Amino acid sequence: MTDAHCHFRRGESRHFLCEPFDGEPGEGDEVFYGTHPWNFESFDADRLRRRLQASPRSGVGEIGLDRLRQREIPTGMREVFAAQLAIAGELGRPVVLHGAKCWGEVVKTIIANAAARGIPSFLFHGFSRADGLLEDIIALNGFISLGPALCNDHAHNYHELARRIPLERIVLESDATVHSAGTAPSIEQLAIRLAELRGISLSLTASAVERNCERFLSGEQP
Numbered sequence: 001m002t003d004a005h006c007h008f009r010r011g012e013s014r015h016f017l018c019e020p021f022d023g024e025p026g027e028g029d030e031v032f033y034g035t036h037p038w039n040f041e042s043f044d045a046d047r048l049r050r051r052l053q054a055s056p057r058s059g060v061g062e063i064g065l066d067r068l069r070q071r072e073i074p075t076g077m078r079e080v081f082a083a084q085l086a087i088a089g090e091l092g093r094p095v096v097l098h099g100a101k102c103w104g105e106v107v108k109t110i111i112a113n114a115a116a117r118g119i120p121s122f123l124f125h126g127f128s129r130a131d132g133l134l135e136d137i138i139a140l141n142g143f144i145s146l147g148p149a150l151c152n153d154h155a156h157n158y159h160e161l162a163r164r165i166p167l168e169r170i171v172l173e174s175d176a177t178v179h180s181a182g183t184a185p186s187i188e189q190l191a192i193r194l195a196e197l198r199g200i201s202l203s204l205t206a207s208a209v210e211r212n213c214e215r216f217l218s219g220e221q222p
């Protein structure tokens, strides 16, 4: 199956590898270039544009805003996010988003950014917010990437989210890094859990999330 967001390839049939990643992409993998919000001080717009122009299939990610590491979002982090949205919009590339503890701000920033209108689709990686944003996410042609918390028996709110999101908006991710690759559940394990939570078959679940990965890449609307 497709791992819709990771930083290290682990032997799935396909990986959407997001910067920063370790190792080389494999056959069939898709690569996303961009500066993670934690690293915003190292952003180089010319370098990003050059790499995207040299790699016409590549998307942009992971980019966004973050409140895990500090309460206030630094101005520089906002500027780097806006600049990367503008490049993705200009080149018409799909975008992988990070929005830990500030998804509302991330969505607001995209909607307010005229240059982002050229972006065909978004992947909301690590999304766990319970309420309020789904309509805006769908209007942006956003896909929600569900991860290892599906397999955590105590993550009741997350399971509720997994039941409520329309199936045609769900993809699955490990968010694996070189350090966590050995312990993260496989994408098939996530699909089994998602199928149980929604009371549908594994084959229906697996084919739906695979199709959604294609839609995210191509920008097709479900």
Ligand SMILES: [Zn+2]
Residues within 6 Å of the ligand: 005, 006, 007, 018, 062, 125, 175
């Ligand atoms: Zn990640």
